[in-house]
Amino acid sequence: VMYMNGDGVAKDEAVAVKWFRKAAEQGHADGQNSLGISHITGVGVAKDEAVAVKWFMKAAEQGHTDAQYNLYILLNKGDGGVDGLEDDPSKMGMDSDWLALD
Secondary structure, eight states: OOOHHSSSSSSHHHHHHHHHHHHHHOOOOHHHHHHHHHHHHHSSSOHHHHHHHHHHHHHHHHTTTTHHHHHHHHHHTTTTTTTGGOOOGGGGGOOOHHHHOO
């Protein structure tokens, strides 16, 4: 996050994404969520909603509430490249009552 924001170091989005990926691949939910955000925004990495969904799902399955919200918003738009997930919350490991926010 320091590299993404330039906090105490030179701002370098590509380096930030490199560290997000290292954390994400080791199962760190914050890293997975941050990598998902990077893929949604296209900051430091190519924009790819399907990849973002993958990382949001991994973090959401660990109970990461921000990732659950990000995944819900993305899939509620009908985007994300993952067919049918928005119609079957159980595939995401989430309670359908939680997803019925609108």
